[in-house]
Amino acid sequence: MRRAAVRRGARVIEGTATIVADGAVRGVRVDDVFVGADAVIAAAGAWSPQLLEPIGVRVRIAPQRGQIMHLRLPGVETGNWPVVLPRSQHYILAFGDSRIVVGATREDDVGFDHRVTVGGMAEVLGEALSVAPGLAAATHVETRIGFRPVGPDVRPLLGAVPQVAGLVVVNGLGASGLTVGPYVGAIAARLARQVDPGIDLAPYDPLR
Incomplete structure (x- = not known):
């Protein structure tokens, strides 16, 4: 999605961002670079509280x-393998270089703990092997850690923030970010342009 945005003219600035606001959004500062703006979409995932609290906005995101886990089956062509979504909350994804990705745990109340745990790997492998026992022959390449943003309930946080004109918050998509994210992003863009979003956003109040 980032590459697609750049192809369409987006400018990517990497660094530590802060929102500049004085009752209304004035822009964003990324390290020493200031970008003026009449509207800002805050979509900082699990780190949104740290971004928003300095301007007096509190969101219930954890x-x-x-x-x-990333696995490899040497000599096996995996490019045409299907995506496997068992009835559990896990999945198996295959790529064209004999690589298979299996995941993922959903661990609440651990904070920003970047450790790879034996229990986590056992859970992921156990679920994967229960539906694809042939993966027992795979080589373990690496285990990665990510942090999903989860809100107070299953609904995303999506909407404008009345006390800071021009601020739109998008968050709380949890494990659905890659699937519902483009749709939610389109709604957020409409809000930032002060265009009717086309749906009732009351159930998704970002300050609830």
Whole structure:
């Protein structure tokens, strides 16, 4: 999605961002670079509280740790393998270089703990082997850690913040970010342009 945005003219500035506001959004400062703006979409995932609290906005977002394992089956063509979504909350994804990704844990109340745990790997492998026992022959390449943003309930946080004109908050998509994210992003863009979003956003109040 980042590459697609750049192809369409987006400018990517890497660094530590802060929102500049005085009752209304004035822009964003990334390290020493200031970008003026009439509207800002705050979509900082599990780190949104740290971004928003300095301007007096509090959102109920917490990190949920996910441990994801990367495996390899040497000599096996995996490029045409299907995506496997068992009835559990786990999945198996295959790529064209004999690589398989299996995941993922959903660990609440662990904070920003970056450790790879034996229990997490056991859970992921146990679920994967229960539906694809042939993966027992795979080589373990690495285990990665990610932090999903989870809100007070299953609904995302999406909407404008009345006390800071021009601020739109998008968050709380949890494990659904890659699937519902583009749709939610389109709604947020409409809000930032002060265009009717087309749906009732009351159930998704970001300050609830």
